[in-house]
Amino acid sequence: MAEHNVCVELVRERQKCTFEVQELIHLIDGGITATEERREVENVVCTDPRIKDVVPEEYLSHKERYENAIRKNCILQEILKKYTEKRTWDNFRPSNKYRISSGVVKDISPFMLHTGMFIPTLVNQSDDEQKAKWVPKAMSMEIIGTYAQTELGHGSFIRGLETTATYDPNTEEFVLNTPNLTSYKWWPGGLAHTANHCIVVAQLYSKGQHYGVHPFFVQIRDIETHVPLPGIKVGEIGPKLGFQTANNGFLGFENFRIPRRNMLMKNAQVLKDGTYIKSKNDKLTYGTMVFVRVIILFDLAFELSRAATIAVRYSAVRHQSQLKANEPELQIIDYVTQQHKLFIGVSTSHVFRVVGLWLWNTYVKVNADIGKGNMDQLPELHALACCLKAVCSRDAAARVEEFRLACGGHGFMTSSNLPIINGIVSASITYEGEFSVLMLQTARFLMKAWNGVLARKTLTPTVSYLSKFSNSDRVQWANTTAGIISGFQAAAAGKTKEAYAAIQSYLKPGTDYEDAWNSASVQLVSASEAHCRAILCEISWSEMQRLSKTVSPNLGKVLLELAELYLTYWSLEKRGDLLMYTTISTADIAKLQARYEELLALIRPNAVGIVDGFDIRDEILNSTLGAYDGRVYERLMEEAKKSPLNAEPVNESFHKYIKPLMLKAKL
Numbered sequence: 001m002a003e004h005n006v007c008v009e010l011v012r013e014r015q016k017c018t019f020e021v022q023e024l025i026h027l028i029d030g031g032i033t034a035t036e037e038r039r040e041v042e043n044v045v046c047t048d049p050r051i052k053d054v055v056p057e058e059y060l061s062h063k064e065r066y067e068n069a070i071r072k073n074c075i076l077q078e079i080l081k082k083y084t085e086k087r088t089w090d091n092f093r094p095s096n097k098y099r100i101s102s103g104v105v106k107d108i109s110p111f112m113l114h115t116g117m118f119i120p121t122l123v124n125q126s127d128d129e130q131k132a133k134w135v136p137k138a139m140s141m142e143i144i145g146t147y148a149q150t151e152l153g154h155g156s157f158i159r160g161l162e163t164t165a166t167y168d169p170n171t172e173e174f175v176l177n178t179p180n181l182t183s184y185k186w187w188p189g190g191l192a193h194t195a196n197h198c199i200v201v202a203q204l205y206s207k208g209q210h211y212g213v214h215p216f217f218v219q220i221r222d223i224e225t226h227v228p229l230p231g232i233k234v235g236e237i238g239p240k241l242g243f244q245t246a247n248n249g250f251l252g253f254e255n256f257r258i259p260r261r262n263m264l265m266k267n268a269q270v271l272k273d274g275t276y277i278k279s280k281n282d283k284l285t286y287g288t289m290v291f292v293r294v295i296i297l298f299d300l301a302f303e304l305s306r307a308a309t310i311a312v313r314y315s316a317v318r319h320q321s322q323l324k325a326n327e328p329e330l331q332i333i334d335y336v337t338q339q340h341k342l343f344i345g346v347s348t349s350h351v352f353r354v355v356g357l358w359l360w361n362t363y364v365k366v367n368a369d370i371g372k373g374n375m376d377q378l379p380e381l382h383a384l385a386c387c388l389k390a391v392c393s394r395d396a397a398a399r400v401e402e403f404r405l406a407c408g409g410h411g412f413m414t415s416s417n418l419p420i421i422n423g424i425v426s427a428s429i430t431y432e433g434e435f436s437v438l439m440l441q442t443a444r445f446l447m448k449a450w451n452g453v454l455a456r457k458t459l460t461p462t463v464s465y466l467s468k469f470s471n472s473d474r475v476q477w478a479n480t481t482a483g484i485i486s487g488f489q490a491a492a493a494g495k496t497k498e499a500y501a502a503i504q505s506y507l508k509p510g511t512d513y514e515d516a517w518n519s520a521s522v523q524l525v526s527a528s529e530a531h532c533r534a535i536l537c538e539i540s541w542s543e544m545q546r547l548s549k550t551v552s553p554n555l556g557k558v559l560l561e562l563a564e565l566y567l568t569y570w571s572l573e574k575r576g577d578l579l580m581y582t583t584i585s586t587a588d589i590a591k592l593q594a595r596y597e598e599l600l601a602l603i604r605p606n607a608v609g610i611v612d613g614f615d616i617r618d619e620i621l622n623s624t625l626g627a628y629d630g631r632v633y634e635r636l637m638e639e640a641k642k643s644p645l646n647a648e649p650v651n652e653s654f655h656k657y658i659k660p661l662m663l664k665a666k667l
């Protein structure tokens, strides 16, 4: 990137950096070629004049904003298609495609559900014949789809969905119906005015029998005219906290008929005469959700890297207050409280990326086994995906909010982009499985694992530590990274044991297990969180250690500092748990605190270099505060001038309302 016009603070910060930023960029991308390909396509997209907005999107009306998002995303699809035809893009990862979408619209693409859930469901839940028919059309965007599962009355409890698909053997069709107001599909992204097809999750009935929820491939609009088909009631659900351009919709069916072969039949089937063939495992219907929970970690890592880049660069540019009399005002990044706000968010982005890759590899392996008929590891994968999605989304939202606060008043400006990123990340705590609901799924797995501990069974890998820490009351503490990881495992084992005991204590004669479960559920969520933190610490440390050995010593040192900061930060945050479940002393905690402050100081000179290592183009960052050149104040003023209110010196409301009010006051 050109160094001219860069503010003096950022020039100095970049000179201070002790490692090669390019090396970090390649590490994050997965190699030099991957970086080159990502940059090439980002360059083509971001410099296309059709992508640039004259009026920033936040000034547009709700309707205009959607139309603009569609226009620009269609250009993006066109460019990507042209490029993928021209080249093989071996290293062009799906995550890079997703990154580029932020350079096209600031908020969410109305096509996100097409790529993120419609295509994955077709790929994973259709039989071969169905796949051959639908997937190429969906990939080329000949048809546009979404994933319609949630209803007005039910989101978490999928078994409670009310939309019905009743098989009619006379015509070999399913008849879809929305029996009540609460059975309307509600929320699917792109459903309102973008998609012409969707996956509908509905209760299957055949030969008078109920077979539970199944996915169906449903055309909802005419391909030529886009008019909703007869029997389809579809529309938009209205403005939200964020996701303004996601085009979330509602959908109702009135005796809407689809062919029998539109039920996705990889797992379960309905034969021509209405005979139902059961799936090997009915939870395979939930497969797309597992996939998305896994890839959400990459999304969170990316959004955190954007927010981190904005807040760290801004903190290097911004000067405020004097630490010592008669000395210049400090760069706010030199206040240690500011470093405390910033650096954990930077390190968390790296942690989520490496743990995300580990989870992705686990997913690929388990999915391959499922393909061969072996479901043994599905419960463990489900438990992992649930708690990691839940905890990481909540942590990411907390970190983005902290980044926003770290930018003071300017962080509150939409033009900083932190409020939009905040909305995007906050939504992920709820969608694809609400936080507590997912944490309780992991808790189910932990309770079963504890039964295994009591029965002296061999546990699956991610919970094997439970056996190790099941007997000792307080585990021996050591002020090392290995000691911290053991400490987190001891806390998770202790909390799992207590939640298990709490259920038993609530199980008085006459009490159902489910009621005892509900009474103990605060402790169950706490056990799930502790288990998840143990995993985040163990995997991130081992992965960052491994990666540090593949790069130059200078970069390796920085990676280990970031990883150790993460472990130390969370040890201090969870000191209460460590005091309960390990022999940690107040002196040990003081040492951890001192090491934490040492790590902040070690990371400080490299802070700008580390966020430069995320290599996020200004167009993808979309921020007045975070641009590469650091021209914060100029950009804030330039953006303010774009306000339509500044187009005229006196707004007509003065003559209409304010002046009459003033005149009345005179009387």
Ligand SMILES: CCCCCCCCCCCCCCCCCCCC(=O)SCCNC(=O)CCNC(=O)[C@H](O)C(C)(C)COP(=O)(O)OP(=O)(O)OC[C@H]1O[C@@H](n2cnc3c(N)ncnc32)[C@H](O)[C@@H]1OP(=O)(O)O
Pocket (backbone or CB within 6 Å): 093, 094, 095, 098, 112, 113, 116, 117, 147, 149, 150, 155, 156, 157, 158, 159, 189, 283, 286, 287, 289, 290, 292, 295, 296, 298, 299, 360, 378, 379, 382, 430, 431, 432, 433, 434, 437, 438, 441, 444, 445
């Ligand atoms: C390298 C690749 C890089 C790619 C990077 C690309 C980056 C791009 C990022 C793009 C991001 C994409 C974003 C997409 C945007 C998504 C937008 C949002 C979309 C949605 O929200 S769709 C709707 C989602 N809805 C939910 O998630 C609902 C949540 N509810 C449930 O999942 C279930 O109902 C629940 C809560 C699990 C309960 O189900 P239920 O049937 O009641 O089950 P039980 O509680 O009775 O449990 C029974 C038994 O089954 C087990 N179980 C449950 N679920 C599963 C599962 N999914 N898999 C396996 N097993 C499961 C459960 O544990 C129980 O087991 P037991 O043995 O204990 O009996």
Ligand SMILES: Cc1cc2nc3c(=O)[nH]c(=O)nc-3n(C[C@H](O)[C@H](O)[C@H](O)COP(=O)(O)OP(=O)(O)OC[C@H]3O[C@@H](n4cnc5c(N)ncnc54)[C@H](O)[C@@H]3O)c2cc1C
Pocket (backbone or CB within 6 Å): 113, 147, 148, 149, 150, 153, 154, 155, 156, 157, 186, 187, 188, 189, 243, 248, 427, 430, 431, 432, 433, 434, 435, 436, 437, 440
């Ligand atoms: C931005 C956004 C995009 C979305 N996109 C889509 C989409 O494309 N397609 C789609 O199908 N859906 C989509 N959704 C819907 C989303 O998946 C659901 O909102 C989510 O699964 C939560 O369900 P719910 O809204 O019914 O919440 P509820 O389940 O009603 O949750 C409300 C409260 O009840 C609690 N609760 C519920 N059940 C339990 C329980 N068993 N134990 C303890 N507490 C419980 C929850 O913890 C929460 O505090 C989207 C949602 C959002 C916000």
